[in-house]
Amino acid sequence: MTAAGPIAFDLAHVSVSYGGVEVVNDVTMTVPERGVFAILGPSGSGKSTLLRTLNRMNDLVAGVRIGGTVSFRGQDLYAPEVEATAIRQQIGMVFQKPNVFPSSIFDNVAYGPRLHHHRSEALDDLVRASLQRAALWEEVRGDLAKDARTLSGGQQQRLVLARCLALGPQAILMDEPTSALDPHATGHIEELITALAEDCTIVLVTHNVNQARRVAQTSAVLSTRRTEAGGLVGELVEVGETAQVLTAPADARTARFLSEYLD
Amino acid sequence: MNEQMVRTGLALVLLLAAAFGAMVYGGLHYRKEMLVAAARALVQLIAVALVIAWIFTHPQWAFLYLAVMLGAAAYTANRRIGGDGRDRLVVLLAIALGASATVLIVAVTGALTFSAQSLLPFTAQMIGGAMTTASLAGLRLRDDVKDQFPVFEGYVALGATYRQAGREFAHRAAEKSLFPTMDQTKSAGLVTLPGAFVGMLLGGASPVLAAQIQLLVLIGLMLVQTITAIVTSRLISPLDPHLAAEQVAGTS
Numbered sequence: 001m002t003a004a005g006p007i008a009f010d011l012a013h014v015s016v017s018y019g020g021v022e023v024v025n026d027v028t029m030t031v032p033e034r035g036v037f038a039i040l041g042p043s044g045s046g047k048s049t050l051l052r053t054l055n056r057m058n059d060l061v062a063g064v065r066i067g068g069t070v071s072f073r074g075q076d077l078y079a080p081e082v083e084a085t086a087i088r089q090q091i092g093m094v095f096q097k098p099n100v101f102p103s104s105i106f107d108n109v110a111y112g113p114r115l116h117h118h119r120s121e122a123l124d125d126l127v128r129a130s131l132q133r134a135a136l137w138e139e140v141r142g143d144l145a146k147d148a149r150t151l152s153g154g155q156q157q158r159l160v161l162a163r164c165l166a167l168g169p170q171a172i173l174m175d176e177p178t179s180a181l182d183p184h185a186t187g188h189i190e191e192l193i194t195a196l197a198e199d200c201t202i203v204l205v206t207h208n209v210n211q212a213r214r215v216a217q218t219s220a221v222l223s224t225r226r227t228e229a230g231g232l233v234g235e236l237v238e239v240g241e242t243a244q245v246l247t248a249p250a251d252a253r254t255a256r257f258l259s260e261y262l263d
Numbered sequence: 264m265n266e267q268m269v270r271t272g273l274a275l276v277l278l279l280a281a282a283f284g285a286m287v288y289g290g291l292h293y294r295k296e297m298l299v300a301a302a303r304a305l306v307q308l309i310a311v312a313l314v315i316a317w318i319f320t321h322p323q324w325a326f327l328y329l330a331v332m333l334g335a336a337a338y339t340a341n342r343r344i345g346g347d348g349r350d351r352l353v354v355l356l357a358i359a360l361g362a363s364a365t366v367l368i369v370a371v372t373g374a375l376t377f378s379a380q381s382l383l384p385f386t387a388q389m390i391g392g393a394m395t396t397a398s399l400a401g402l403r404l405r406d407d408v409k410d411q412f413p414v415f416e417g418y419v420a421l422g423a424t425y426r427q428a429g430r431e432f433a434h435r436a437a438e439k440s441l442f443p444t445m446d447q448t449k450s451a452g453l454v455t456l457p458g459a460f461v462g463m464l465l466g467g468a469s470p471v472l473a474a475q476i477q478l479l480v481l482i483g484l485m486l487v488q489t490i491t492a493i494v495t496s497r498l499i500s501p502l503d504p505h506l507a508a509e510q511v512a513g514t515s
Contacts, residue, residue, distance in 0.1 A: 057419070093420040
């Protein structure tokens with residue numbers, strides 16, 4: 001369905017329901033290895049919900065049901081023998097609002113490695129390398145013991161990114177990571193996304209079409225449909241190369257989304 | 264039935280009638296509930312008095328009594344938290360650990376004589392205090408996790424189990440669950456006369472002895488509740504099992 005080459009995520013007929021109410025219906029698509037894959041769509045179209053099926057974060061919701069199959073590098077993420085905690089170490093996540101931990105900058109980055117019994121003598125190096133990759137090292141190198149909550153919003157979001165890079169993830173899911181940031185901080189994060197995508201698969205949920213155009217090679221557009229029961233359910237409209245999907249969409253719903261959401 | 268019982272009964276009837284009359288005069292509802300509560304207290308206290316009187320003459324059964332009480336305390340605390348079967352075991356362990364440590368110190372030092380008469384009511388009071396703390400600690404933990412759900416998700420997204428993530432919130436929950444006891448202990452004798460103290464004075468004990476026993480109870484509660492709070496908050500499941508989709512950030 002998308003560009004040929006190695007596949008990171010493979011979704012087949014994925015549907016998600018909470019307490020019997022379907023919110024995502026029958027999504028089939030593949031996410032290529034490396035590069036940035038954007039998921040766009042209006043509010044309520046299930047972008048975040050779909051993203052959270054990729055690292056099993058939806059498991060936290062009582063009464064959630066995932067239909068279809070989601071696999072990562074050929075491994076069914078929902079197979080009975082698969083541990084969700086192991087999946088989340090390989091597939092990192094950056095959230096809409098920076099959710100730094102109430103501890104020092106160092107401890108934020110060290111949390112994951114410590115939890116998974118990383119050798120402590122190499123921890124300093126790992127923390128530094130992670131902060132460097134997240135382009136935060138130069139700003140905080142003298143302040144590693146400082147409370148992470150004193151950082152600016154943009155710095156906090158880069159810290160959250162460093163925290164997830166410390167585990168050496170193979171993919172990173174980003175849920176509207178710049179929606180709470182100013183344009184300058186947003187630019188900073190977008191540069192990082194582009195740099196990280198050289199050797200990592202990034203799935204980016206955004207409702208900013210221009211952001212997708214700037215950073216994503218592949219884009220998927222979701223839309224809402226009214227069900228017979230009267231609720232709204234999200235479904236995939238089209239997926240393909242960003243240049244194609246976001247300039248000359250094949251589907252009228254994408255065209256309507258673009259006209260409504262372009263700044 | 265002796266004369267004292269008759270006088271007590273008369274006083275109870277008058278007290279209840281006056282309270283009922285005051286409610287009617289003030290136009291307050293829940294009169295029936297008050298009567299039911301009074302009736303329950305009557306039946307329960309008479310029953311427990313008979314059981315304890317029997318245990319004082321058959322002290323080998325004290326352990327069974329305490330085991331039943333422990334089970335009931337764990338069940339009640341866990342029901343308030345809304346936990347599952349595993350959580351109930353956690354609460355049971357937390358209360359049992361705290362109560363054992365406290366009673367051990369009091370018994371070994373000889374502060375209370377090693378007899379059913381003194382240890383049974385003391386242990387029961389410790390279990391009761393621990394029950395309150397266990398449910399508070401569990402509720403605080405779940406509230407804190409719910410209030411700061413994005414941070415909780417941050418831990419989970421790094422591969423933490425729910426319990427590992429919950430442990431990051433456990434300190435605060437344990438501390439919060441101990442505030443009521445600390446307040447109560449601080450104000451003892453100043454703002455309020457605590458129960459054991461009043462009871463012993465009414466029973467004819469000297470104020471000095473009453474103060475000693477009350478101190479054992481208050482400081483004992485500090486230990487039992489601290490242990491219970493730490494164990495409960497660290498081991499109980501931090502997720503409200505009824506966590507709805509809209510409480511999870513960004514489910515759009």
